[in-house]
Amino acid sequence: MGNPSTMESVVKRDAVTWLDFRADDLSQARDFIRSLQEEGVIDELGFLSLLARFSDLLHPATTTLMRSARYFYFVAGTYRRLEIEGVRASLVSQLARQRQDALRDVLAAEETVGVIGREAGMDLRQFPSLIYWSGLRRLGIFTSSLSERAYQEQFDDIRRCRRGYQDDDKTAQGPEGVEYWSADLPAARFLDSDGHVKPGVTFKLTKEEALDLHKRFTSRFPDSLISHMLTHRLVGIQWPWDCPKPGSELAVWLGHARNMSLLVRGATLQYYSLLIDELDKRGIQKATDTVQPVFEEWWAEARDPLQKWNTSEFVTVPTVGSALRYGNRGDKWFIDGWLERFNALPTATDLLKDKKARDLIRDRELRVKPAKSRLKYEKHLRQWKPDRVTEGVYQFDYRHSIGSRFVSEILDGMERGQ
Numbered sequence: 001m002g003n004p005s006t007m008e009s010v011v012k013r014d015a016v017t018w019l020d021f022r023a024d025d026l027s028q029a030r031d032f033i034r035s036l037q038e039e040g041v042i043d044e045l046g047f048l049s050l051l052a053r054f055s056d057l058l059h060p061a062t063t064t065l066m067r068s069a070r071y072f073y074f075v076a077g078t079y080r081r082l083e084i085e086g087v088r089a090s091l092v093s094q095l096a097r098q099r100q101d102a103l104r105d106v107l108a109a110e111e112t113v114g115v116i117g118r119e120a121g122m123d124l125r126q127f128p129s130l131i132y133w134s135g136l137r138r139l140g141i142f143t144s145s146l147s148e149r150a151y152q153e154q155f156d157d158i159r160r161c162r163r164g165y166q167d168d169d170k171t172a173q174g175p176e177g178v179e180y181w182s183a184d185l186p187a188a189r190f191l192d193s194d195g196h197v198k199p200g201v202t203f204k205l206t207k208e209e210a211l212d213l214h215k216r217f218t219s220r221f222p223d224s225l226i227s228h229m230l231t232h233r234l235v236g237i238q239w240p241w242d243c244p245k246p247g248s249e250l251a252v253w254l255g256h257a258r259n260m261s262l263l264v265r266g267a268t269l270q271y272y273s274l275l276i277d278e279l280d281k282r283g284i285q286k287a288t289d290t291v292q293p294v295f296e297e298w299w300a301e302a303r304d305p306l307q308k309w310n311t312s313e314f315v316t317v318p319t320v321g322s323a324l325r326y327g328n329r330g331d332k333w334f335i336d337g338w339l340e341r342f343n344a345l346p347t348a349t350d351l352l353k354d355k356k357a358r359d360l361i362r363d364r365e366l367r368v369k370p371a372k373s374r375l376k377y378e379k380h381l382r383q384w385k386p387d388r389v390t391e392g393v394y395q396f397d398y399r400h401s402i403g404s405r406f407v408s409e410i411l412d413g414m415e416r417g418q
Contacts, residue, residue, distance in 0.1 A: 044271055045361070046368030047264050050331065051396050053323045054257040058225040058240055059403035061135040061217070065126055067114035068203035069213060069406040074103055075129045076141050077188025080181055081195045082155070086162060089155040096152070099197075100127050103190075106197045114203065114405075139216040144180050151180060186212050203409065210413025213406075223249055226403040235408050240400045256317055259309045261396045262302040266351075267338055269295050271361050272389050273352055275374055278381060290389045292352065299348035307343055311335055334364050 055062070078099050082092055100117075107115045116128050129148055136142040144151065158180075186208035190201045205213070218227045225240055228250060237243050241258040273291040280287035315321040315332065324331045341357040351357055366373050374381040 044268050045264065045364050047260075047331075050320065050323045051260065051264070051398070053320045054253070054260065054317075055398040057253055057318065057320075058257065059399040060221045060224050060226070061138040062226075062399045062402045062406070063131060063134070064399055064402065065116075065131045066135070066402050067116055067405075069409045070203050070205050070209065071116070071128045071132050072136060072139065072141055072213065073186065073188065073205075073209050074100075074190065075132050075136060076181055076185060077191055078103070078129070079151075080185075080188065081191060083158050083162070083180075085195065086159040087155055088159065089153050092152045092155045093149075096129060097127055099195075100129060103128075103197050103201070106199060106201050107203070110200060110202045139213075139220060141182050141185060141216070142180060143182055144178070146180075154178070154180070184212070204416070205409055205413030207413055207416045210410045210416070214410050214414065217406075217410075223247065225250060225254070225400075226407060229403070229407045230410060233411055235404065235411065237404065238400075240398055252313070253317060255305075256309075256314045256320070257398055259305055260314070261398075262298075262306055263309075263335065263339070265395060266295070266298050266302055266306075266342070267361060267364075269298060269389070270352060270357060271365065272386070274358055274361055275381065275384055276386055276389075278375055279384075279386075282378060282381070284378075284382060285386070288386065290386060292349070294389060295352050296348045299351070302342075306339065309339065311339065329363060329367060334360060 078096060082095060082099075087095055104115060104117045108118050116126070116131065133142070133148045137145065142151075146154070157178075161178075186206060189206055190198055192198050214230055217224070218230055221227050225243060225246070228234070228246055229237075229243060232245065234243055239258075241254045243254070246254055269291055273295070276285075276287050276291065279285040311332070315324060326332060338357060338360050341354055341360070342351055345351045345354060362375055365375055372380050374384050
């Protein structure tokens with residue numbers, strides 16, 4: 001067990017000035033948006049919050065910044081060890097980050113993909129604990145509603161409780177206090193007896209960890225896609241809607257999720273066509289026919305499902321309806337208006353050049369980013385690059401790549417010996 005005074009001197013000597021996220025839920029939202037931009041999913045027309053609701057339904061307790069499922073246990077084990085060591089509240093933030101740095105260095109020697117902070121190094125701003133904190137709470141691994149920062153501030157109380165106390169007649173009593181971590185968590189086998197990360201640690205879940213995580217997902221989110229995949233041992237499936245034999249409710253969610261992704265992709269392509277035309281009109285760059293062939297392929301894929309889409313049923317999907325902006329020219333107004341033009345026109349070319357559909361796009365852009373409208377302000381138009389037009393534009397997978405990795409790791413771990 002570490003000595004608090006010794007640890008204090010270590011922190012002072014080796015401390016790095018890290019970004020302090022007191023409002024870590026807000027930080028996670030910003031990181032989520034940034035991660036989408038980094039991965040090529042660009043929210044041009046203001047549908048990110050709506051699409052995120054589908055992600056939470058299909059792959060709950062995940063975010064796009066997550067990598068391996070074992071980070072849930074790395075973070076929990078690190079903090080539980082700090083509790084045992086009796087760390088002071090003033091030191092816990094720095095020590096937690098130092099130990100996550102040490103974990104990163106060990107993992108980087110063993111894993112080629114998915115090590116958080118490998119490239120950033122000492123400039124890392126999104127530590128695993130911040131990225132995984134909301135998931136830890138939703139899975140019941142961390143049993144309090146406290147943010148990470150608020151939990152860190154409880155460490156002086158935790159230390160006093162672990163040391164025990166005296167009752168009114170000065171009789172020593174055993175330790176008592178709030179328990180912040182689930183009592184049935186697997187042992188932190190990645191740490192040695194001194195609390196250091198063992199050499200050779202990898203992302204492979206122990207069997208105990210895999211069984212625990214399987215139970216948490218399937219018991220807390222039984223109707224989710226990730227639970228369906230775990231129950232039916234489904235791996236290697238590229239898109240959520242390709243998963244076989246979903247339950248009736250899950251099938252409805254998947255259908256709406258696919259249609260929403262298709263609609264936003266088509267609208268975004270039409271928006272790009274408008275931008276290319278505007279560049280040509282203003283004499284900035286001569287128009288090229290880069291959108292038309294991609295739009296034709298999108299049309300062939302979207303024609304049948306979007307013609308059958310019941311948007312009245314769409315707004316009844318749990319949590320999705322509450323994310324819609326209603327009222328004059330809100331989300332539902334745009335979706336229904338653009339779909340009306342989609343259904344009324346016979347070809348992709350007709351829709352791409354349709355004045356009413358294009359006016360809807362213009363209005364939408366101006367409403368979601370009034371100060372940065374590219375169609376209105378030349379400064380922002382000049383910053384846009386036509387090379388963003390690709391077949392995969394806004395092919396939103398609702399964190400399916402993250403959920404699929406978790407499923408694969410959990411199922412592999414369940415087959416592993418202790």
